[in-house]
Amino acid sequence: MTNVYAVILAAGQGTRMKSKLYKVLHPVCGKPMVEHVVDHIQTLDAERIVTIVGHGAEKVKDQLGEKSEYVLQAEQLGTAHAVQQVEPILGKLEGTTIVICGDTPLILPETMKALFEHHEANHAKATILTAIAEDPTGYGRILRSTENQVAQIVEQKDATTEQQQVTEINTGTYCFDNKALFATLKLVKNNNAQGEYYLPDVIEILQKQGEVVTAYVTENFAETLGVNDRFALSQAEATMRARINEQHMRNGVTIINPANTYISVDAQIGRDTVIQPGVIIEGASSIGEDCIIGPNSHIQNSRIGDRTTVHSSVVCDSVIGEDTAVGPFAHIRPNSDLGNHVKIGNFVEVKKTKIDDGSKVSHLTYLGDAEVGSKVNIGCGTITVNYDGKNKFKTVIEDNAFVGCNSNLVAPVTVGKGSYVAAGSTITKDIPADALAIARSRQENKENYVNKLDLK
Numbered sequence: 001m002t003n004v005y006a007v008i009l010a011a012g013q014g015t016r017m018k019s020k021l022y023k024v025l026h027p028v029c030g031k032p033m034v035e036h037v038v039d040h041i042q043t044l045d046a047e048r049i050v051t052i053v054g055h056g057a058e059k060v061k062d063q064l065g066e067k068s069e070y071v072l073q074a075e076q077l078g079t080a081h082a083v084q085q086v087e088p089i090l091g092k093l094e095g096t097t098i099v100i101c102g103d104t105p106l107i108l109p110e111t112m113k114a115l116f117e118h119h120e121a122n123h124a125k126a127t128i129l130t131a132i133a134e135d136p137t138g139y140g141r142i143l144r145s146t147e148n149q150v151a152q153i154v155e156q157k158d159a160t161t162e163q164q165q166v167t168e169i170n171t172g173t174y175c176f177d178n179k180a181l182f183a184t185l186k187l188v189k190n191n192n193a194q195g196e197y198y199l200p201d202v203i204e205i206l207q208k209q210g211e212v213v214t215a216y217v218t219e220n221f222a223e224t225l226g227v228n229d230r231f232a233l234s235q236a237e238a239t240m241r242a243r244i245n246e247q248h249m250r251n252g253v254t255i256i257n258p259a260n261t262y263i264s265v266d267a268q269i270g271r272d273t274v275i276q277p278g279v280i281i282e283g284a285s286s287i288g289e290d291c292i293i294g295p296n297s298h299i300q301n302s303r304i305g306d307r308t309t310v311h312s313s314v315v316c317d318s319v320i321g322e323d324t325a326v327g328p329f330a331h332i333r334p335n336s337d338l339g340n341h342v343k344i345g346n347f348v349e350v351k352k353t354k355i356d357d358g359s360k361v362s363h364l365t366y367l368g369d370a371e372v373g374s375k376v377n378i379g380c381g382t383i384t385v386n387y388d389g390k391n392k393f394k395t396v397i398e399d400n401a402f403v404g405c406n407s408n409l410v411a412p413v414t415v416g417k418g419s420y421v422a423a424g425s426t427i428t429k430d431i432p433a434d435a436l437a438i439a440r441s442r443q444e445n446k447e448n449y450v451n452k453l454d455l456k
Contacts, residue, residue, distance in 0.1 A: 002120060003095030005178060006041045007086050010034050010102030011054030011073040016229040022056030024102035025063060026233055029240045030264035030282050033227060034060060036105035038067050041098065043109040044116065050089055051102065052082045078196030080188040083181070091182040096120065099181075099199065100173045103227045106239055107173060111218055118216040119175035125211040126180070126203055128153070129173040131221040139169035140200055142215060150213045153200035157193045168217070170200060171224035180206065240265065248275075270306065294327065302332075305340065313344075321357070339374070353384075356399070368392075369411065373399035379423060381406040398433070 014023025024034035031039075034051070041049055051068040053060050054076060061070055071085045083099060090097060096119060098112060111129070119127035128150060130142050141163050143152040153170050154163050181202065188201045207213045218224060227233050244265055245258040252271035255261050262280045269275070270289030279293050283301035287293065291304060294311030302315045305322035313327035317334035324342040326332060333351035338344065342355050345362035353367045356374035361367065365378055369386040371394065372378070382403050384395040393411035397403065401415045404423030415421060416433035425439040 003093065004044050004046045004116065005090050005093065005095055005097040006044070006046045006049045007083055007090070007097055007099045008034065008037055008041070008049065008051040008068070008102050009079060009082055009099065009172075010060060011052045011076065011082055012103075013055040013076070014103070014228070017233075018230070022059055023227070025056065025059060026227070028105045028227075028233070028236045029244060029262075031105075031266065032063055033105040033236075034102035035063060035067075036265070037100060037102055037107070038064055040107065040109045040112060041100070042067070044098070044112060046098075047095070048090065048093075050086050052085060078190065078194070079199035080185055080197035080201060083199055084185050084197075087182050087185075090178060093178055095178050097176050097178045097181055098174070099176065101226055104171070104173065104224065105227070106223045106225055106236055107171075108223060111220075111223060112173075114218075115173065115175055115216045118214065122214045123212060124175070124214045125177045125206050126213045127175040128203065128213075128215045129171045129224070130168050130215045130217050131171055131224045132167050132217065133169045133221055134167070136164075136167050136169045140172075141166040142168040142170055144168075149207075150203060150215050151207055152204045155192070155194075155198065155200070168215075171218070172226060173224070174199070174203075176202070180211065288322065297327070318350075367395075370395040370397065372397045373401065373417070375400050377402045379403050379405035379407065383408050385410040 010024045012023060017023050025032045028036060038049060049068045051064060051070050052073050053070055054073045057072055069089060073082045073085050096116065115127060115129050133139060138156050140153045140155045141159055142150060143154060145151040184202045184205050187205050188197045190197050192198065203213055222239050225232060225236055227236050241262060244263050245255050245261055248269050249255055253269045254274045257277040260277045261275055264282050266284045267281045268286045270287060272289055273287055273291040275293050276295045278296035280298045285299050285302050287304045288306035290307045292309045296312050297310050298314045300316045302318045304320045307322055308320055308324045311327035313330040315332040318332045318336040320326065320338045321340040323340055324338055326344045329346045330344045331349045335352040336350045337354045339355055339357040341358045343360040343362060344350065347364045348361050349366045351368040353370040355372040358374050359372050359376040361378040363380050365382045367384050369392050370384045376397050385408050386392050395409050395411045396414040398415060398417035400418045403421045406424045407421050408426040410426065410428045413427055414430045416431045416435060418434045419431045420436045421427060422438040425437060427437055427439055431437045
C-alpha cells in the first residue's frame with residue numbers, strides 16, 4: 001500500500017471575501033472550510049497532512065490544532081511556490097501526495113479516494129481532478145492531446161480565445177508521485193501574465209518528460225466549487241446543507257422543509273425525529289429518536305434524549321433528557337442539565353442549572369446557578385437571585401419541594417425536601433424539610449381609601 005500524504009493550500013489572503021476573517025476560516029454549515037478539507041483527508045489515512053499558511057496563520061493553526069502540520073508561505077508567489085515550502089517535510093518521502101485547496105469544502109472523501117485509486121491504477125506521476133463546467137469562465141482549462149491524454153493546463157488569463165471554449169476544467173486538486181512533484185517544482189518558471197509560479201505547470205513539464213499524466217473526471221461539478229467570495233460561500237452552504245439534510249432524511253429523520261432547515265455537518269439525529277421549518281442545529285449536537293424539534297428552534301452543541309420536544313426555543317451547550325418538553329419560547333443557556341420527564345414552559349430561562357427527573361418549571365421563570373431535585377414544582381414568576389453585582393451564588397431546591405408563584409430565592413439558599421414556599425415570598429434563609437416558608441408583608445386594607453382620593 002502506497003503511503004499517502006496531503007498538502008493543503010491555505011495561504012491566500014482571500015481579498016474577494018472582503019472580510020477581516022481569513023478566507024479558509026469562513027464556515028460552511030458550521031465548520032471552517034479548511035477544517036472540512038482536513039477532516040475529509042483524514043479518512044484517507046494520510047501519513048502526514050501539511051497545511052500551507054500565510055495570512056492569518058496563527059488563527060488557522062488554532063482552529064486545526066494537531067490535525068495538521070504547518071509551513072509558512074511568507075511571500076505569495078503562486079501555488080507552485082507554496083508547495084515548494086513543504087519540501088523540507090515531504091520532499092524525500094516515497095508515496096503519493098494529494099494537493100488540495102483549503103477553500104474547497106465540498107469535495108467528498110469518496111471523490112478523493114477515487115482520484116487516488118485512479119492515479120495508482122494508471123501508475124501516473126500526476127493525476128488531475130477535473131470536471132465539466134457549463135460555464136468554465138475563471139477556471140484553468142484541460143488541454144488534451146490527439147490521443148486524449150492530458151497535455152497541458154492553461155489558466156484563464158493565459159488562454160487563447162479557442163482554448164477558453166474548452167469546458168473541461170481543472171478543479172485545483174491533484175495526486176502526484178511525491179518525489180516527482182518536488183523534483184519538477186524546481187523547473188517551474190513564472191513567465192506568465194501574473195508573474196507567478198503555477199502548480200499546473202508541473203503537469204506540462206511531466207508530460208513533456210514522457211511521464212504518465214492522467215485526469216479523473218468527477219461527475220458532480222458542484223462538488224468542486226472553490227469559495228472565493230461571499231456569493232460562492234452561499235453556494236457552498238446551500239450545496240452542503242442539501243447534502244446533510246438528504247443524508248438525515250434517508251436515515252429516517254423527517255425534515256418538513258429542507259430548504260429552510262440548517263443542520264451542522266457534525267450533528268447526529270435519531271430515527272423518527274421530526275424537524276420542523278426554521279430549525280438551526282449547530283456544532284456537535286446530538287438529538288435522539290422520536291423527538292420533535294419545533295419551528296424556529298436553535299440548538300447548539302447540545303444533547304437531547306429520545307422522545308423530547310423542543311418547541312420554538314433556544315438550547316445552548318446543555319443536556320436534555322428523555323420525554324422532556326421545552327418551550328415554547330424557552331432559553332436553555334450553557335451548562336444546564338435537564339433530566340427525564342421534565343417540563344420547561346414558555347418564557348423560562350435556565351442557566352448553569354441541573355433539574356432532576358419529573359420537575360416542572362412551567363412559565364415565566366429564571367433559574368440560574370441552581371440545583372433542582374426531582375418532582376419539584378416551580379411556580380410562575382420564580383427567580384433564583386444568584387448575582388450580587390460581583391459574585392454568583394447557588395440555589396438548591398431539594399426533592400418534592402413546591403415553590404409558589406412570584407417567589408424570589410436569594411442565593412445562597414436551600415429549599416428543603418418536601419417544603420413549601422408561599423407565593424410572593426422573598427426567601428433569604430434556608431428552609432428545613434417539610435416546612436412552609438412565608439416571607440412577605442402582611443396585607444392591610446384601607447377602608448374607603450379610594451373615596452378620599454376623589455378620583456371618581
